[in-house]
Structures are given as C-alpha cells and as structure tokens.
Amino acid sequence: MTLLSVKNLRVSFDTEAGLVEAVRGVSFSLGRERLGIVGESGSGKTMTGRSVLRLVRPPGRIEAEEMRFDGQDLMALSERDMRRLRGPRIAMVMQDPKYSLNPVMKVGDQLMEGLRQRDRLSRSEARAKAVAALEAVQIRDPERVLEAYPHELSGGMGQRVMIAMMLIPNPDLLIADEPTSALDVTVQAEVLSILDGLVRDRGMGLIFISHDLRLVARFCDRVLVMYKGRVVEELAARDLLAARHPYTQGLLNCLPRIGGDRGPLPGLDRNAEWAR
Ligand SMILES: Nc1ncnc2c1ncn2[C@@H]1O[C@H](COP(=O)(O)OP(=O)(O)OP(=O)(O)O)[C@@H](O)[C@H]1O
Ligand SMILES: [Mg+2]
Numbered sequence: 001m002t003l004l005s006v007k008n009l010r011v012s013f014d015t016e017a018g019l020v021e022a023v024r025g026v027s028f029s030l031g032r033e034r035l036g037i038v039g040e041s042g043s044g045k046t047m048t049g050r051s052v053l054r055l056v057r058p059p060g061r062i063e064a065e066e067m068r069f070d071g072q073d074l075m076a077l078s079e080r081d082m083r084r085l086r087g088p089r090i091a092m093v094m095q096d097p098k099y100s101l102n103p104v105m106k107v108g109d110q111l112m113e114g115l116r117q118r119d120r121l122s123r124s125e126a127r128a129k130a131v132a133a134l135e136a137v138q139i140r141d142p143e144r145v146l147e148a149y150p151h152e153l154s155g156g157m158g159q160r161v162m163i164a165m166m167l168i169p170n171p172d173l174l175i176a177d178e179p180t181s182a183l184d185v186t187v188q189a190e191v192l193s194i195l196d197g198l199v200r201d202r203g204m205g206l207i208f209i210s211h212d213l214r215l216v217a218r219f220c221d222r223v224l225v226m227y228k229g230r231v232v233e234e235l236a237a238r239d240l241l242a243a244r245h246p247y248t249q250g251l252l253n254c255l256p257r258i259g260g261d262r263g264p265l266p267g268l269d270r271n272a273e274w275a276r
Contacts, residue, residue, distance in 0.1 A: 034195075040251065045177070091167075093175070
C-alpha cells in the first residue's frame with residue numbers, strides 16, 4: 001500500500017546570487033517500508049525530506065506535480081492542517097537536534113508537551129510515557145535527562161532524545177535525517193532495531209537519510225541515490241554495494257575501508273550527464 005507518493009518535486013531558492021535549484025524533479029513512492037536516501041553533501045536529501053512536511057523556509061519554494069500522503073494532497077492542505085499532520089502523522093528527526101529542541105525548555109517538558117495537550121494526559125501519566133520513550137532509545141538515566149536543558153546533552157544524547165520525541169505520538173511516517181550519525185556503534189544498532197520494529201510491527205513508513213552507504217545497504221529496503229537535486233538511481237538496498245551507476249560507484253569508493261590504508265580519499269568523478 002502506498003503511504004506517500006511524490007511526483008516531480010522541485011525546491012528552489014531565489015537568492016541574491018540567482019536561483020538555486022536544490023531539488024529538481026524528484027519522484028518516488030513509499031509504502032510501509034524503509035527507504036534510504038543517499039548522495040553527497042548538498043545533493044538535496046534534507047530538502048526532499050523537509051518538503052514532505054512543507055518545512056522549507058522562505059525564500060525556499062516547494063513545487064510538485066503530486067505529493068500525497070495517505071490519500072491527502074499535501075500541496076493543497078492549509079498550514080493549519082499541515083500543523084495537525086506534523087508530529088502525530090508525519091515526524092522528522094532533524095539532522096542537527098540542537099536546532100530542533102527548544103533551548104530554553106527542559107527536555108522533559110518538551111517530551112510531555114504533546115502528551116499533555118494533544119493526548120490530554122495527566123502530568124504523571126505523561127511523565128511515565130516520557131520516561132518509557134527515553135528508555136526505549138537506551139537512555140539509562142531518564143529522570144536526569146528529563147530535568148536537563150538541551151545544551152546539557154551530548155550530541156548522541158540529543159539525537160536519542162529527538163528520536164524519542166518523534167516516536168511518542170506513533171507517526172505513520174518518520175523521516176530520519178542522519179539520525180544515528182552522532183551515536184556510537186552499539187547505540188546506533190539499538191536505535192536502528194527500534195526503527196526496524198516500528199516498520200515491521202506497526203507498519204510505519206521510514207525515510208532514512210544517510211551518508212553511510214554500508215548502513216543503508218544493510219538497513220533499508222530500497223534506496224534513492226541523489227546527485228545535484230536529482231535521483232540518479234533507485235535500487236534495492238541489497239544491490240547498493242554492487243551498484244553499476246558511476247556516481248554511486250564513486251560514492252562507494254569514498255567509503256573508508258576497514259583495515260585499508262589511510263591514504264587520501266579518492267576524488268569523486270562527476271559527469272554533467274548524470275545531473276540532466
Ligand atoms: N536557504 C538556502 N538558500 C539557498 N540555497 C540553499 C538554502 N538551503 C539549502 N540550500 C541549497 O540546497 C541544496 C541542497 O541542500 P540539502 O540540505 O538538501 O543537501 P543535503 O543532501 O541534505 O546535504 P548534507 O549531506 O550536507 O546534509 C544545497 O546545494 C544547498 O546549498
Ligand atoms: Mg542534509
């Protein structure tokens with residue numbers, strides 16, 4: 001079943017230096033599965049994810065032939081209806097949690113806000129749910145974290161708090177932008193298994209944006225490979241490491257090799273044809 005379908009999505013910024021086309025005609029559909037998006041820095045991964053939530057700030061402009069989520073036309077919804085969708089139905093774990101958590105509000109109050117207001121839970125019920133959510137992302141001292149302000153958390157802790165916060169309302173679609181990049185390998189594995197469980201057991205759809213091709217190959221079902229705002233290749237994740245497209249091969253060649261010599265990273269060959 002299709003949860004999200006995106007046709008010919010474009011994101012552009014009218015800047016003083018001219019028009020920047022960050023996303024140039026991206027199409028894909030997503031069921032209750034794990035879709036990876038990879039590509040070099042600046043290729044448009046984050047803008048693609050934010051567009052689904054219509055969270056691109058001016059002067060950025062989103063256009064699409066179609067952007068449908070669960071039968072609703074996202075391009076036609078009012079800002080008010082979009083706000084109702086963000087969080088409970090579609091959630092996004094942002095690349096940098098520092099900018100998504102409110103710096104002057106305790107973590108616990110942020111986690112409990114939706115539970116209190118949207119779900120009308122009492123303070124103690126909301127607190128218990130917040131603790132459970134933090135424990136689910138392997139935070140071992142949830143009580144301390146609830147009382148902390150975002151700047152008191154390490155990058156990895158901030159990322160886990162963000163993931164907990166996004167999962168509390170049980171979204172149908174989660175867009176995770178480099179969600180595990182600041183986590184050590186064991187915590188990363190635990191967080192991925194939580195996301196995996198949600199896709200498998202609750203039928204959540206997941207868009208997983210990452211620089212880590214090996215991780216995406218292992219963890220996702222399908223992958224979009226982006227270059228300069230376009231999808232140059234779409235393939236089954238298990239085929240990613242053996243991809244034929246020269247750009248994807250270039251990305252693979254940039255992966256550091258375990259046990260390999262630490263020479264300079266190979267340059268990425270670029271071909272104007274891929275961006276057409
Ligand atoms: N406010 C803005 N004004 C102009 N251009 C912008 C703005 N925000 C983003 N862009 C451009 O949009 C393009 C895509 O950016 P995006 O953040 O989606 O890349 P990305 O693939 O997520 O990169 P990274 O891997 O570094 O996170 C980039 O070329 C970027 O310079
Ligand atoms: Mg990004």
